[in-house]
Amino acid sequence: MSATPVTISQLTPEQQAVVMGQKAFLANITEQTWMAHRTYGTFQIPGRKDDEKYSLTEISPRTGSIDLGDKRKLDFPISAREIADDLSREINSDAGDASYFGVFVCAGEVPTEAELDRARHRLEEFYKKQVFIADQEWERTHNYMVITDVQRRAARGLGLEKEWSYEPKPLVDCPACGEKVKPGVAVCRACGAILDRAKALQFGLLPAEAGPAVPSLAGPTVPMSGDPTLSGRSVVPEASTTADAGLKPGPTGAKRAK
C-alpha cells in the first residue's frame, strides 16, 4: 500500500539533515496500549481514551548502533519515519501476518478522516475474521481455553455478545483452608468457613446469634491510636460495605469491581 521505504543511507547529506529534523506521528484507534522493545529503543504507544477517536504518539529520529567487534561500533541515523513504520508493522502483526490492530503512521501530523476510515475498516475486517474463527472453534470444542484474547477483543470491538466472549471468573483461595472457591460465596464449600457473614446470615446459613447482625460486622474492635476523639466510638470506615466485612482477601485476592 505504501511506497517502498527509502532508507536514510540512500539520501544525500543535505537530504539526511532534513529528514533527521522531521518527526513522525503514529495514530492508534483502539484502547489497547502497546509496548515495543526495539534495538533502537523502547516505545509506548498509548491506547486512545474513551472520548477520543485515536491516540497520537510523536516519534523522533534516533541513532542506531551496530557492534562491529573489537570495541568498534557503527552509529547510523534512523529517521522518525523509519521508526514509525517499523513500530506500526511490529504492532499490527502481533497476531500473525494478516493481523491488524489499528496503529498507523499518519502522512501528516494528525490523521486525516480518510486515514481513520481506512484503519477502522481494516480493523473491522480483521475482527470479523477473528470472530469467525472463534465461532468455529467454539462450535467444535465449547472450551473457553481455545478462545484467544485477541478473539475476545474482536468480539468486544464489534459490539458482539458471544457465548465464548465471557471470561470465566477466576477462583479465589479460601483463606481458611486454601481450597479454590468462587468469588463472592458466603460459605466455603470445602471447610465450611464463613467467608461473607452478611450474606450467610441473609440466606440462613448461620445460626441466629443474640443481638442484631450489624454490630458483628464491625469486626474486632481495634483501638485507634493517635486520635483520642475517635477512640472508643463505633465509627467504622466503609461501614456501608457490609458485604465485605467478613472476608479480608490476601493481597492476591482480586478485588472485582461489578
Ligand SMILES: [Zn+2]
Ligand atoms: Zn475453606
